[in-house]
Amino acid sequence: MYKGIIITPPFFEIGPKAYLYGEKMLKLAKAADKASKKYDVRIIITPQYTDIRMLVQETDNLLIFAQHMDPLPIGRGLGSVLPEAVKAAGATGVMLNHAEKPMSMSDLYKAIKRADEVGLVSIVCADTLEEAVAIAHFSPNIIVAEPTKLIGTGQTSDDEYIIETTSAIKKINPDIKVLQGAGISNGQDVYNVIKAGAEATGTTSGIMKAANPEDMLDEMIHAVRTAWDEVYKNQSINY
Amino acid sequence: MYKGIIITPPFFEIGPKAYLYGEKMLKLAKAADKASKKYDVRIIITPQYTDIRMLVQETDNLLIFAQHMDPLPIGRGLGSVLPEAVKAAGATGVMLNHAEKPMSMSDLYKAIKRADEVGLVSIVCADTLEEAVAIAHFSPNIIVAEPTKLIGTGQTSDDEYIIETTSAIKKINPDIKVLQGAGISNGQDVYNVIKAGAEATGTTSGIMKAANPEDMLDEMIHAVRTAWDEVYKNQSINY
Amino acid sequence: MYKGIIITPPFFEIGPKAYLYGEKMLKLAKAADKASKKYDVRIIITPQYTDIRMLVQETDNLLIFAQHMDPLPIGRGLGSVLPEAVKAAGATGVMLNHAEKPMSMSDLYKAIKRADEVGLVSIVCADTLEEAVAIAHFSPNIIVAEPTKLIGTGQTSDDEYIIETTSAIKKINPDIKVLQGAGISNGQDVYNVIKAGAEATGTTSGIMKAANPEDMLDEMIHAVRTAWDEVYKNQSINY
């Protein structure tokens, strides 16, 4: 776990995957930059590698993460994504082990250590409760608890899964943040996930496939803030 | 074969792999930029993905290529390198099928077609004569005939291999350019390869491991020009 | 190309993939063994690795092939399929580069050489005309010209594709046999493909998904013989 940057909940992750790049990516990033400030919600964006440096230079509030990196050291390795190069491009962190870019257990462990070493926040994806718990032993900064079977379906994780995974991860290492993903289609879904106790959520298809991605983004970040404040106020009253 | 850009011999390829990135990469690229102009030799550089856009913006004469790309279409595919994103970052081309990033035959064929589609020059690596000939049927712009067993050894391909591979590739498609690599350590090696009939050559370790990479680069590009002119004059006399 | 065994056309390939194993595999193999003798058609079966030795021992006429093998030498490589082990189990040959088990160009080339070395007939899959031609330069014994997009669809390659691929492969190396696959559902499909000029065909789903696989197998092998004899008679008249 890299300690140089603390990402305070609530936060939200936007995954452009291979949907967006270049000018359109920049346009969405600028909308996210505004929404982040407007609603005081941290936003992680994982652009194509080639767009990292541009987004870092052109935005003020966003947390730009690489979609993946390889655990190799400086040297050989043509075609790889070098941790030091990701850091040098200005990225804040790196996503690892997404269902579309699975890593061997050994490479995942090494990549988290490499992220710590070069100063990158690591956000690691887990398909099941058991995998989330296993990954917690590798001490990444953030775990995405996202049942693979729900990715892109528009069906969200139920409240029980959210509470169970968050609790199981925190039991092993309370410093790990937990992002609850899968199936976020609109502001209401975001609201529900945060109200159910999540510190963070995110989406790819929910924004990429929206009629107006920038508007959908604003709606979702607004929902994060609204839900978070309601949870927070309740806690203030109760405790 | 992408026809939008013609790379005229002689040319030279520098492969920084995972050795160089950020500021040091930029420094070497600027030296290459000068050498390219000074000696009128086209230079291809394949930086880390994250440095492509920066090198495109900061240099005038270089041909910036991605180290690899995936043949996927716009859409899903987290962690992939999207052809359209490589193009949008300003790259001129893409390297494919290097021994350190091997591709399945089917993916390689698709990636060359995708390069043609988005407007990227394709440079494809071949380990043996048979593979070079096979790849020629996929019509990339450039084939690197580089026996894998020589990579990084400081031992160069012999003249017979250079003539045999170049001739075999041209027989299938005379428009494909042939780069003869493997084992280039200094200007003399470069001179010998070009004199033996190569249209292009290149190196990774020869420059990365040099005491002064910028000086070695200048020496090598100078050698390209010297050898090429000698071959050219001979041809002028003869024909 | 391994010269120790000549597989004379017409022949037929049955690919049980991960559908059949153990007793059920043996039952189908025995039915194929009978059909091979009855119709004088060579039948290649590619069982799970664990069933190779059993099928070799329990049948008389079949050609048992591995579904894949790795090009590694004797030594390390846990989890690999060693060429010498495939040969020692009694296999006649090995399939390579199927769309469900793609190989890098370099590994494919090495695996064909390894097959030659240990004495295994190599049957290599190609997705497109260009790939079939490229693979022909590696001199396998048999090329499967099977457009990946048709696998399992029940839609067969058209006559033009059959003639074009067969002719293009033979032009590079007339000793390579060509198997035309993809989309074979019943005896009529088999008949049509052989009549269109194929030396061989085959199927996975056509037999695995049949109500009675043994009956469907008999129907298909019968169709091979019928179509082949008709083509052969025409040739006798013409030449």
Next chain:
Amino acid sequence: MYKGIIITPPFFEIGPKAYLYGEKMLKLAKAADKASKKYDVRIIITPQYTDIRMLVQETDNLLIFAQHMDPLPIGRGLGSVLPEAVKAAGATGVMLNHAEKPMSMSDLYKAIKRADEVGLVSIVCADTLEEAVAIAHFSPNIIVAEPTKLIGTGQTSDDEYIIETTSAIKKINPDIKVLQGAGISNGQDVYNVIKAGAEATGTTSGIMKAANPEDMLDEMIHAVRTAWDEVYKNQSINY
């Protein structure tokens, strides 16, 4: 964790990898079969897939494991190793995630569940303490705690690593057996590892590279028994 077979310590694993196959594999297996009975030590052997059925049929006391299997269901998947096929060949279990055949975290989790489902004992390799602990959450039958950097070096894990990994795994699930590997070269190494508290150990290179593999095998299994009895007697005295 498959509960149908209990493997009682002490036990020993021999990994022929791609070193042995066919007749020579059978010869070593028969020596192991005798040693297992002679010293009352359970012996796991992981032959090439093609030799599983033969070793099951030709030996009485051995535990034959596959070197790997894929988590796929019955159906498509040419070139894969189907769990049901491994079971049908008579295997007792399967090794997973060896450093030479790494699996993604998600595939590893699924493969362990598939092993449970078809009735195979799972033995999973871990490179580091953290990975061993993570894997423990997936409930395999056995974990191999084997620092990758020591594989084939002739240098053994130190006592502290043995105690620390065994204890950490048992803390998560006391039913998981722990095999301590890496660097076993002779009987003395085996003795030391068992004396240090291991329930099991094993080797590949220690036997494959011995002047007389059958003799070395006997020496090692003898050492397992001797060390185990010494530890056991001490325990009897103490408790």
